[in-house]
Amino acid sequence: MIIRDERPDDHPALRALLEAAFGGPAEADLVDALRRDGDIAIALVAELEEGPAGHLVLSRMRAPPGTLGLAPLAVKPSRQGSGLGSALIEAGLARARKEGWQGVFVLGEPAFYGRFGFTAAQAAPFRSPFSGPFLQALELRPGALAAKDPKAAYAAAFAAFE
Template identity: 35%
Template sequence: MQLLEETPADWWEVEALYDLCFAPGREALSSYRLRDHVDPVAALCLLLRDQNGIAAAIRYWPVQVAGADLLLLGPIAVHPTHQGEGLGGWLIRESLARARDQGWARVLLVGDAPYYSRFGFARLDNVVMPPPTNPARVLGLELVPGAWDGVQGNVTPYAPMLEK
């Protein structure tokens, strides 16, 4: 199994994996509106490839809460023939370590707390994803101690400051 950064040539193969692993209409989810017209954080979009193709993939996107930059983790998927092998955990741990090394302070995701809590994610009561997101599934992780302190409000698309 090779751990690689996703390249533009991998895009459609990764999309096919997401189509295989998620329900039809996945792109109608509110988290996808936060990704519209925004490039993913390429250095954190990783995949695991074996002799048969992509076995697992993870992507990250920049978003903001009250002007604070953060990462939106997702989607992450593991091919059905590789589920239960720990590949998803491998991608999460590796990508979070890289995010920390690159200076990111906080990560957000929408997911199952019992699964993601083992990586340090916890419910964010004061961070609101666009509807119809279940608030109990809005989870965050501090890559820097105290990074979520005072960060509250609506999650909005990434809007970098324009240079003067």
């Protein structure tokens, strides 16, 4: 398995992957909208011999400054549970840290994202339409998420999910 940047020729395979993983087109449509808006900061593909088997997108948040939203993350159903999702998160966080991003927000299962250091407590001070136990955050630098105006706003394309 290799992890590499997404390429334009991956788009059809990634749509199929997202539709299979989520059971519908909403997340594939979200990725199209993020691409169209120029809001994608990091997009990684986990590739097996058979082709793309995992996909991770990190998009620029409108607030707080210098933060990323992790979504979607998807692994081909036949390959779930074999470490691809975890490897994509580790690679995405390493890249974000290297590029100097301050923190990452995610909406998902705490039992899964807690493994990578995300906590609901870190996200709790931020006002967001997604506030609650599933909204989690991770600082990429100590103190980076100690916001003065604690508002968390995903890229515009996420409005479809509010």
